[in-house]
Amino acid sequence: MEFNGPSGRFQIALMFLLGLATIGYGGYSYAEQSSALDSAVEVDATISSTSVEADDARRGTDYVPRATFNYTYEGETYTATNVYPGELPRDFSTREKARSQLKGYEPGDTVTAYVPTDSPGQAFLKHESSDKPLLVVGFGVLFVLASLYSFLTD
Secondary structure, three states: OOOOOOOOOOOHHHHHHHHHHHHHHHHHHHHHHHHHHHHHEEEEEEEEEEEEEEOOOOOOEEEEEEEEEEEEEOOOOEOOOOOOOOOOOOOOOOOHHHHOOOOOOOOOEEEEEEOOOOOOOOOOOOOOOOOOHHHHHHHHHHHHHHHHHHHHHH
């Protein structure tokens, strides 16, 4: 099997740096998600709306569930839209799968929200982790390995 990676030192270096940046972003996202889950306190929240948004950024379409809700934490009132913790949205292959994540979250309902104590404006509804940050790290590792392979065989 022939590997046709980047050629030339500049392209190899650029791919290596892109891989490192991707690993860093994935690691940061994982740490942010873990911190949000570990420090979260429960508060009552009121759902004001729900929706499913299409994400056409990649090939095909993925769907992201959103729930807008209001809550009070330490005397301050906030509005958030995060169903899950972390910066990387959890997406689903069909609108129906994304919509199913919003069961039990109807406008006007009072629900439990989770407020990260270090970021009170970033509350979320489902206290669940995602493996998406680790997938991002994995892609970064592939970029680094491919650039190292290209460097060694160049």
